[in-house]
Amino acid sequence: MNVLPAAVLVLFLVSYCAAGILNIPLTKARTPQWKFKRVPRRPWPFRVHALAKDIKLINYKNTLYYGPITIGTPGKEFNVAFDTGSSAMWVPSVHCLTRSVACQNYRRYDNASSNTYKDRGGTFRIEYDLGKVAGYWSQDSVTVGNLTVKNQTFGEAIIEPQLFADTTNDGILGLGFRHTNIDEDPTVFDNMVSQGVVSDPVFSFYLNSIESGGRDSVLTLGGTNPDYYTGDFTFVDLSVPDQWQFKMDRVQFSNGAATVCQDGCQGLVDSATSLIVGPIDEVDVIMSALGGIPMPGLPRMYIFDCSNVDNLPDLEFVLNGKKLPLKSRDYIMEMPIDGKTVCLSSLVGKTWEKEETPVWILGIFFMRTYYTQFDKGNSRIGFAKAKH
Ligand SMILES: *[C@@H]1O[C@H](CO)[C@@H](O)[C@H](O)[C@H]1NC(C)=O
Ligand SMILES: *[C@@H]1O[C@H](CO)[C@@H](O)[C@H](O)[C@H]1NC(C)=O
Ligand SMILES: *[C@@H]1O[C@H](CO)[C@@H](O)[C@H](O)[C@H]1NC(C)=O
Secondary structure (H helix, E strand, O other): OOOHHHHHHHHHHHOOOHHHHOOOOOOOOOOOOOOOOOOOOOOOOOOOOOOOEEEEEEEEOOOEEEEEEEEOOOOEEEEEEEEOOOOOEEEEEOOOOOOOHHHHOOOOEOHHHOOOOEEEEEEEEEEEOOEEEEEEEEEEEEEEOOEEEEEEEEEEEEEOOHHHHHOOOOEEEEOOOOOHHHOOOOOHHHHHHHOOOOOOOEEEEEOOOOOOOOOOEEEEEOOOOHHHEEEEEEEEEEOOOOOOEEEEOEEEEOOOOOEEOOOOEEEEEOOOOOOEEEEHHHHHHHHHHOOOEEOOOOOEOEEEOHHHHHHOOOEEEEEOOEEEEEOHHHHEEEEEEOOEEEEEEOEEEEOOOOOOOOEEEEOHHHHOOEEEEEEOOOOEEEEEEEOO
16 A cells, blocks of 8 residues: 555656646746847638648657657757646756756757857746746747747756656647736747748647557647547637636536536646646545545545446536546556556546635546647637547
């Protein structure tokens, strides 16, 4: 039993973007000495035929997906987690502090060896629950697949928390919304749209599971790819202007065993959070209805009898009047621990701070079942059944 907490911790670490799992909002120092010159945006939508590009993602233990980008001229490659739960992009810097082991362990950006580097001025600091990432803003060309944006602002990290030393990706590329209230520069995807390198302001994720084998996970920039989903999309409108957040109607079991969020509640889709996170009181109701045993610790996970998992009902997220079911194997995961198989919920309970609005975070365990399109032009998110 006492190996469990360590294993759980590992799982949380690989769900790296703790800003996602624990939903710590992004903060950044103001940089009054420098103002970004805005590139005029073209009206949406500009073209009918999409110039979309598929980016292959690497699946790390079904808990995090990351992919290659290059920065600078000549380009230097980095692996980044594509994170819909945050907006900034950062990679480790060659100037990272010697005492910051996490930063030393990874590929590092060297401004002196790029012809397209520009001094952006200003510092950044992003608070995750595992610690803070800090450094300064720089600008350079950034290439994702064969899509290149110029003058992209990104963070060069010189301090990273010790706990980031065990992750597999070098940095993070935020696909969330730019915070104009703190003068945040345009995101990579904003620049792809304004510089005309994608034709539609839409991107989509297909996340495979290691067990299903075969197909690679894919991030499609500039559209959706029908090879990866079946049926129609269920769309939900964004409920706030600056997050991939929407209203959910209900969360219920297919056999009626329990229903929560009965009068509606808020949900977020987060491509860099491994688990599905809900308010702890509601998750307690759901999990105890199935006989899950709560484990000590936060966020709260539940243990299940592995021999019974296949008999458990579907968990249905009701969005815009449509049911999006998850099979029990998607909300309960088998983990080999010390030669034994343990069944743990991938739906976990979180206590929100007083000033925070409780939300459900639909992370990777949800997005594997549902191909998800993030549509900035229409301020909506679409879910369709992923083709595995
Ligand atoms: C970029 O990639 C797409 C799809 O992979 C391909 O069709 C297109 O020709 C490529 N463009 C360039 C300029 O290489
Ligand atoms: C690289 O960045 C450092 C720190 O901001 C700066 O002192 C240096 O001048 C930069 N190098 C180049 C070639 O601009
Ligand atoms: C990038 O910045 C330079 C000036 O520093 C400017 O001449 C160029 O037009 C910019 N390119 C884009 C695509 O914004």
